[in-house]
Structure formats: structure tokens, C-alpha cells
Amino acid sequence: METVAFNVEELRNDFPILSKKFNGKTLAYLDNAATSQKPRQVIKAICDFYEGYNANIHRGVYEIEEKATMKYERTREATSRFIGAESAEQIIFTRNTTESINLVAKTWGASNIRKGDKIVVSLLEHHSNVVPWQVLAKEKGALLEYINLKEDSTIDLDDFKEKIAGAKLLAITQASNVLGTLVPVKQMTSIAHQEGCTVLVDGAQSAPHMPVSMTDIGCDFFAFSSHKMLGPTGVGVLYGKREILDAMPPYNLGGDMISEVHKWDVTWNELPWKFEAGTSNIADVIAYYHAIEYLQRLGMERVREHEKSLTKYALKRLSEIKGLRYYGPDDIEMRGGIISFTLGDVHPHDIASILSREAIAIRSGYHCAQPLHEELSLGGTARASFYIYNTEEEVDRLAEALNEVRKVFAK
Amino acid sequence: METVAFNVEELRNDFPILSKKFNGKTLAYLDNAATSQKPRQVIKAICDFYEGYNANIHRGVYEIEEKATMKYERTREATSRFIGAESAEQIIFTRNTTESINLVAKTWGASNIRKGDKIVVSLLEHHSNVVPWQVLAKEKGALLEYINLKEDSTIDLDDFKEKIAGAKLLAITQASNVLGTLVPVKQMTSIAHQEGCTVLVDGAQSAPHMPVSMTDIGCDFFAFSSHKMLGPTGVGVLYGKREILDAMPPYNLGGDMISEVHKWDVTWNELPWKFEAGTSNIADVIAYYHAIEYLQRLGMERVREHEKSLTKYALKRLSEIKGLRYYGPDDIEMRGGIISFTLGDVHPHDIASILSREAIAIRSGYHCAQPLHEELSLGGTARASFYIYNTEEEVDRLAEALNEVRKVFAK
Amino acid sequence: MSDEIYKEIILDHYKNPHNFHKLKDPDFKAEDTNPLCGDHVEFSVKLQDGRVSEVGFIGRGCAISQAAASILTDLVQGKTIEELQKMEKEDLLEAMGNPDLGPVRIKCAMLSFKTLKLGLYSYLSSKSSHT
Amino acid sequence: MSDEIYKEIILDHYKNPHNFHKLKDPDFKAEDTNPLCGDHVEFSVKLQDGRVSEVGFIGRGCAISQAAASILTDLVQGKTIEELQKMEKEDLLEAMGNPDLGPVRIKCAMLSFKTLKLGLYSYLSSKSSHT
Numbered sequence A, B: 001m002e003t004v005a006f007n008v009e010e011l012r013n014d015f016p017i018l019s020k021k022f023n024g025k026t027l028a029y030l031d032n033a034a035t036s037q038k039p040r041q042v043i044k045a046i047c048d049f050y051e052g053y054n055a056n057i058h059r060g061v062y063e064i065e066e067k068a069t070m071k072y073e074r075t076r077e078a079t080s081r082f083i084g085a086e087s088a089e090q091i092i093f094t095r096n097t098t099e100s101i102n103l104v105a106k107t108w109g110a111s112n113i114r115k116g117d118k119i120v121v122s123l124l125e126h127h128s129n130v131v132p133w134q135v136l137a138k139e140k141g142a143l144l145e146y147i148n149l150k151e152d153s154t155i156d157l158d159d160f161k162e163k164i165a166g167a168k169l170l171a172i173t174q175a176s177n178v179l180g181t182l183v184p185v186k187q188m189t190s191i192a193h194q195e196g197c198t199v200l201v202d203g204a205q206s207a208p209h210m211p212v213s214m215t216d217i218g219c220d221f222f223a224f225s226s227h228k229m230l231g232p233t234g235v236g237v238l239y240g241k242r243e244i245l246d247a248m249p250p251y252n253l254g255g256d257m258i259s260e261v262h263k264w265d266v267t268w269n270e271l272p273w274k275f276e277a278g279t280s281n282i283a284d285v286i287a288y289y290h291a292i293e294y295l296q297r298l299g300m301e302r303v304r305e306h307e308k309s310l311t312k313y314a315l316k317r318l319s320e321i322k323g324l325r326y327y328g329p330d331d332i333e334m335r336g337g338i339i340s341f342t343l344g345d346v347h348p349h350d351i352a353s354i355l356s357r358e359a360i361a362i363r364s365g366y367h368c369a370q371p372l373h374e375e376l377s378l379g380g381t382a383r384a385s386f387y388i389y390n391t392e393e394e395v396d397r398l399a400e401a402l403n404e405v406r407k408v409f410a411k
Numbered sequence C, D: 001m002s003d004e005i006y007k008e009i010i011l012d013h014y015k016n017p018h019n020f021h022k023l024k025d026p027d028f029k030a031e032d033t034n035p036l037c038g039d040h041v042e043f044s045v046k047l048q049d050g051r052v053s054e055v056g057f058i059g060r061g062c063a064i065s066q067a068a069a070s071i072l073t074d075l076v077q078g079k080t081i082e083e084l085q086k087m088e089k090e091d092l093l094e095a096m097g098n099p100d101l102g103p104v105r106i107k108c109a110m111l112s113f114k115t116l117k118l119g120l121y122s123y124l125s126s127k128s129s130h131t
């Protein structure tokens, strides 16, 4: 695939929402860890489908149905290439990262985790990569262990090595959605595999922002969401090693995921369809192709570079604000483009509400990572998170507005 | 809601795909039982979201996020009114009918079905309303029973009354996607309830085509898909009685469906969010509102009337074709706008392929109802199915093309 | 800076909350948390001759939730139990100057209202079952 | 009526399939079903001096699957085992007149091809393990 120049001002033109006015101001969208904005290429693909070849897939033999089937499967190929998977059959489309992880917990987990087994997660995990394991552990009488963090907000690898001994599953995020911390999942996977431990990597915050490669990381499962990487809502991805997926029982049961159904028994379809029951989110999977293509043309290395330099600038600007404290690694090599912070004792919701009047969108609360907030004794944080279309000028607006917030709430 | 005149020629203008040419011909889309086409109002709503207020919902406090949250929840209210539910909290958004049914099987089913219990389905069921119960029955050592059909393709109510005695669950479709048969689910629910039996109704083929009311039918669960009723792919609905939903454990676990998460335990969120884990298919749920509104403005009574008269005409036209045999009730009051047929010994796939060259889209195969085909000793059928935008002229084109098929394959 | 949410009255009450204390020997207490934001309020109420004679609250959280609690204590002071029962959400919002709260932030404002109402109901029902 | 799929050659083979019978004492047999359409084919093959000396098929299903099977029997007649091994999907499609099959219908055409190939491989591997 040919790459194009990484020109932020130019690529902003591809995002219709960024040229709209809110309260007379351009939107500074800094909530990309929650969901990203979408380029017109993606939006257009949805319209093109519904206006030109909307049909159900995989079963019919008329023209538009065949086109829809081909485009749907094309996204699978592209996704497979994007994450450096061995083959397209190992790409399963779900609704979101959460469903991808639950699919593993309810199928692989239910048939492989037994009483006394150890499941290891980290303190960085999003609820979606905690709760399924918490509940599975309770159901099975298994143990759940949390890998600690070091002072600098990175994974404590000594603690990891201790806890991984004899573990059955490591479920770990590649990038924290609160602290921005990047996790050395390749190194950890190789250590876990020496213990005979299966590894699931939550790529929700990594796949959109940096190059990832399944054959390089070597993990057994990898989960992420289209909506956080320029694609539509309603599409998630689960990658799995082929032997493991083959051995797994299916999740949802019904149309499309079966091969034959008789009154008293049924045979499952082949990979990947075994895991895709009922009518898929056809339009959005088809449109997701254009999100992947968009990112690939920019080049994931350059996406990472852009975010790195923006994050560096933002950390500098934010640290100039009185009473502001940000969390996560100081070392820019160890963090993604996510900055969580507090501002004196101003409640994060109040910060976000006031920023909203300035058309600056940030998030506030626990960011679905309550255990981490409890560990750090934080009531909640405000969070700014960046993507390809964000600029230093937007960071400046953020810093100015935060200074205003400080004034409004000065006692 | 104000209704508008039901003028087919006019409303066809709302469907962009119907004015496109395929092989130089207008598309005669007769595969509505698989998925429906979408009006521009629905397509536009998706674009408007992505171009104007795309944001993740339920957590943030900035302007576009609040707008997205309100519009998302507005669809829930509208869906609730559309099916005459008691309250909006009883509407759960899933991916499709299949997931709605699986959700019930894996949560309610897993905790309520025990060894020796009886689950009753009918021979009319789609795989999505068979396989989850087949597998649950095997897991639990429960019994699965099939209600027979009468000669006229309607449910054998005597057989039903026998089989329902002592049953724990009745899982039944309201309209067959093969024979078109309409099922008296209200009457059956009331009989099942006298037995203390829980009732799930598969509304995938009824909710799009006729008025349905939960308080009238009285069923405990009701499942259907947006994509079969003018709405986007990727959105399904599960309705449930409140006490039952309240008592059910959640399905997917993770973000949004929890109230509090600590290192070792978790509390679930309230209805309906308890069942909606991770980032929802926000854009499509928001757009689904416009599908419901479109249907309501036409009036579901009139949708049903239109399809009835078209089906009547089609049955007449098709019965004039030599060698053609159609299945399902002759009585138009007992059937929806779905006609499955065979044409001599021409294979249904060959029929569909040849019709495709004429820009006529029909389906062929088992239509995800293999047990029914086996019962009727059918290798497969061709199926034409109608919706609001279909016309007698399209039926004429179908009839003509079928006559041609007959000639091509004459031995 | 436009701040239709953060009206002067809200900022005033947030910075200097009224009745910010716990009563000794209250007739009833009521506390609740909004798990989404961690907002917390706890009310203590004394009654005399069927009227609120004294009311206090403690809590922590965002400006909206804490200002709402403070304003609510002023609002219920001296009210009869009947008047308390009849009190509507809108009464509190009006006392707050009808700030332009969205669907998410309104929950912050309503935390106090719901907590106090629930406390009252459970007090009344426990009393009626005792007599 | 345009019918780029249903070329004359396909309709001819469908209406009058060649080699439509089961061989007695074949060297190997192979059968398979496409569950999607219920298409079924069963091949029986006799070899002599490393060549296909006789081949037959029976089956039922759509015109594409049945014509493909018939055409395939003509195609392999007299071929060496090596030639059979080297045979590609495209060879069959070409013999069928390169009909414009979509992604779904192509499976109908390929059923025969896959079935015969699989039968050949399992025959060869069973032979090699016997010697």
C-alpha cells in the first residue's frame, strides 16, 4: 500500500465534524480513547452500501449479495494484514473489544479454566478485561491476581514474573486507557508461554495508535474495536491462534455459524464463521475497511510519531498549570497519547463540563478502570487523549481553558 | 404520531437503491425476509451522527456526547412504544435476533433450565431459535420437543397442547421465514402460562410486517432485528418482562454494564444497561429510530394490508406457472408476505442465479430452516418475500422470469 | 467564558456550603453515592411538630452535586412532612437557578433530591409499621 | 435473457451428464456434499498404468455443480496421476467455458474439483503407507 504525507491540516479536512462549529467554536476533540472521529471515506462507504448494494451475505446468489459478501470478506483480509495475523480465518468480527474478550472467557475460558487455576491481569486493565475474569474465577474457583505497577506507572516485571509462575491465563492490555502506559506484551508473552500460559492481549488502545503484529507479539488472542480507530461503532475484532480457535466451542448459536442443522443435532461451520452467528453488522464491517486503509496509508509508525510529539508538547503545557497533576510515565517512549490529570480539588466532571462550553471534549471519571483509581487513591480523573487529527493549537486551547477552570473554582 | 398516505410509488423514492440500474434494469428486491432495504432517512441519520455529534455515550459530559446519549436512548423509547412494551428499560439492544435469543438461552436458560425440563419449539423455527435450545438441552439433560404442523402448514394446536404440558419454556416464531405461516402466539402464550411455562417469541419476521404488542401477546421475551425493518445492520432487540430481566445474570461483562468494580468484586448496573456491555453500536441504534418512525408513519396495519394484497396477487400469478409449487398456507389471513416455491426439478440456486441477471433478487436454499425442509422432504426452495416498496409490477417480472427459467432448463 | 451550568448561586454554595455538618440524634439519616462520579451525600434531619426543624449534610463530589445538596438543605428547612412529600425535582432545579444541565450532569443534581426523598420514605414507613 | 453463467456447455452437461454412473471395483472413490445447497457428488475412478482408465460420477444438485462434475470426468479421462495432481481449478473453469460465477456459486463448481482431489490424495497416501 502506498503511503501519503502525514499532513495534519490536510487530513483534518477528511473529518467533517472537525469543520463544524459548536458554541461558535471549532471542536477540539480530545476524547479519542473513548472513541475516534470518522473520516468521510468511512462514512461514504456506509452510504454506498445502503444506497448501492445492501443485501444479506453468505447465502444468496444474486448480484448485490455477492458484492456485499466480497466486500465484507475483504475487510477480514485487510484486518488480518493490518495486525500481521497468519491468516484471515483467524479474524472474527464481534461488536467491540468487550465482546471479543467475553467470547474468549465464555468459550475458551469455560472449557480450560479449572478450580485452583490462576488468571493473571494487571492493575492497568479496563473493566472489560477484568470483570469477565473476575466472574469466571468465581464460577470456577480459580484465582485472580493483579500485576502491580512500579512508581513510574509501568508494569512491575519482577512482580509479573512471580505471579505468572504456574498461571493458566495472562490477560493484559497493551496500552492503558488511563495512564497511557505501554506494556511490553511481546516480552511478557514469551515469558508466559514458557510457563505454558495462554495470553490474551487487549489491543483496544494500541491497535489504533501504533504498529502491532501478531506474529511478532506471539499472543494467543488479541482484541480491539473499530470505533477507536476511525471505523464505525458496532464492530470489534478478535484474533486467535488457529489451533485454539479450532478447538473452541462456538459462542452465539444460530444462522450462519452452522453447517448443518437437523432436528436433534447440528454441525458447526468452519472458521471464522463458526463465531459469527446471525446477520452480521454488514454495513459497518464493510466501512471498517476504509478506516484500516486510511491508517495504513498514513503509516502506523507515523501515527505513533505524531502522537508522541503531541503528547510531549501537552505534558509540557499541562505541567505549567498551577495545581495540575498528571499521571502515568514521564518517559514518552513508555506512554501513548493519553493524559489523565487532576486540577487541585476541582471535580473532574466540573472540569469537563466547563471545557465543553469551549467546545473542548475531554472525559472525566474512572474511565472504566476503577480498580486502578482505587489503587492510586484517586476519586476520578480528567483525561485528554489524542489522535491523528489533533494539533498543538488544540493543546493550547486545552491549557488555556484549564487555567480558566482554575479561576472559576478558586475559593 | 401522524400517519401519511401509503403510496408505494412515492415511498419508493425514499429508497435510493430502488432507483439504481443493475444490468440496465431496476432492482426488483424480493428478499426482504433476509434483510430489507433502507430509506434515505435512516442512511442520513448515520451520516448526521458521524458528521455532527459522534461520541461515546453514557459517561462523558460534553455537548456532543450528551446529544448522542439522548438520541441513543430516544431509540429505546421509540422501540418500546413500537412494540407496546410496558417501559423502555425492558428494551435491550443486541446485534441481531440471534444474539437476543442466545442472551436468553445463556442467562435465563442457564439458570432456569434443569435436567429433565422440557423445552418446546415448533417445526417452523429458524436455526437461531433452534440451535441455542438444542445445545442448552444437551448441556442440561433437558428435552427438546417440536410442535408439528397441520396439512395446511399452520401450527397443530392439539399437538401444541399436548407438548406444552409441564414444559418449562416455549420458544416460538410469530411468523415463519419459509412458509410465511402466522402463529397464534397470544393464544399459545396464555395456554403456556397456565402451565407455568416461560414464553419467548421470535419476532424477526413479524415485528417488521404487522402490528405487535407486548402487553397484548403477554410473552416473557420477544426478539427481533433492525435490519429486517428498514433499519441498519448490527442492531437487534430483546424485550423481556421486567421481573425476569431483573433476576437474570448479565451476559457480556465489561464497560458500561457495571455499576462499581473493585479488585475482587463488581456490582451490575440497572436495566437495561446491565445487558449492554462495552461501546454500543451507537450510530446504528440512533439511525434505527428513523426506521421505526418511518414504519409508524405508514401505520403497521397498512403495511400488513399492502403485503397481504401483494401476496394474494403473487400466489395467483405464481400458480399459473407450469411446474411451480409453492408452500405454506393458502389462507391469506394465515400468512405473511413470504412465498417459498420449487419449479419442477430446477435447483433453487439456478433459479436465483438466472433471476439475478434480470435484476430480480430472491433467495434460495434452506433459509436457515433445515429441520423444516427435512420434515417437508425438500432439498431446498426458492423464496420471494415482500415489503412496503414492492409492487404488482415486480411480481409480474418475477413470474415472467420464472417462465424463462423453465424454458432454459427444459430437458 | 460561558458557564450556564456554573451560575453564581451554584459556585457560591459549592465554595461555602450551607448546613454542612452532621446532626446529633437526627430523626432520620440518608446517604447515597453516584457510582459514576463517586459523588457522595449524607443528610441528617430533625423534625419537630411535623416540620423540619434542623437539617445538615456532608459530602464530597462535583460542584453540581454539592451545591445541590447545600441548596436543598435551605429549601427543606421549616417545611412540613407533607410539603416534603410533595416537593418535585423542578423545585430543586428552580432553586438552583435552572442551570442548563445535560442528561448526564442532571444526575449529579438529583442525587441529593433522591437521597433525601428515599430517607424520608423509609422513615415514614418505619414509623407507620411501629404504630 | 442474458445467462453468462448458464453457457450452452453447462446446460448440455447438466441435461445430459457424461459418465453418469458408479464404477464397480474402482481404485478409489470420493464423495462430498455442499451443505449450503445440498449439492452432492460421488466419483469413482479406475487407474491403469498410472493413468485414469475409467471415471464415473453420480450426484444431484444445481446445474453448476452437476455440469462441473460431468465436465470434470471428461477432463480427467486418460490423464496420468501426475497430471491429475497438477490440475488447477482454472483448468476446470476453462473447460466450463469460464462462466461468470460469483463468490457463492463458484463453490458449486469447485465441489467436484475438491472432492476428486481429496479422493486422489487419500488414495495416494494410503498407497504410500502400505508400501
Ligand SMILES: Cc1ncc(COP(=O)(O)O)c(C=O)c1O
Pocket (backbone or CB within 6 Å): A255, A277, A278, A279, A280, B033, B034, B096, B097, B098, B099, B125, B126, B128, B129, B173, B175, B176, B177, B202, B204, B205, B225, B368
Ligand atoms: C424467523 C427468524 N428468526 C431469526 C432470524 C435471525 O435473524 P438475524 O440474522 O438478524 O439474527 C431470522 C432471519 O432470517 C428469521 O427469519
Ligand SMILES: Cc1ncc(COP(=O)(O)O)c(C=O)c1O
Pocket (backbone or CB within 6 Å): A033, A034, A096, A097, A098, A099, A125, A126, A128, A129, A173, A175, A176, A177, A202, A204, A205, A225, A368, B255, B277, B278, B279, B280
Ligand atoms: C484498554 C481498553 N480495553 C477495552 C475497552 C473496551 O472497548 P469497547 O467499549 O469498544 O468494548 C476500552 C475502551 O475504552 C479500552 O480502553
